[in-house]
Amino acid sequence: MATKSERQFRGFSRKTFSFLRDLHRNNDKMWFTAHRDDYEEHVLQPLRDLVSDLADFMLGIDLSFEVAPSVGKTISRIYRDTRFSKDKKPFHNCAWIVFKRPGQDWARYMPAYFLEVAPKSYQYGLGFYEAAPDLMARFRERIDEAPESFLKAVGWFEKQK
Secondary structure, X not given: OOOHHHOOOOOOOHHHHHHHHHHHHOOOHHHHHHOHHHHHHHHHHHHHHHHHHHHHHHHHHOOOXXXXXXXXXXXXOXXXXXXXXXXXXXXXXXXXXXXXXXXXXXXXXXXXXXXEEEOOEEEEEEXXXXXXXXXXXXXXXXXXXOHHHHHHHHOHHHHOO
């Protein structure tokens, strides 16, 4: 993994967001094929660099995290799975990275760290993709047992702008 002096991620450029915005407006295979090099250079490579640079830090949180800077592991696919989606456009107009444990149940029983970039915004955080009902029931029980502890833990939220 990269040391501080070997960091590769230099941020996202205007071209990153321009590509995502243009993809939103031209969401078809012919347009994407013509602009695939732009995707590789301005979206995919910065995401790979970011994952590489964060890998050691994320392993310090959880040694089981997937940290390979590759699509389908830590980096989102650009192709939308339209089988189960109402949106039948072939491409996502956003991209994200996620640090999670590998395996089938990661989305239900293990939280993940994520960063998503979209044409006009970004978001990041920690959470569950699809928390299991039994896990959420236990979580709610813990809040009920010690509500003051929970309120203290989330108290910072009201103070932010």
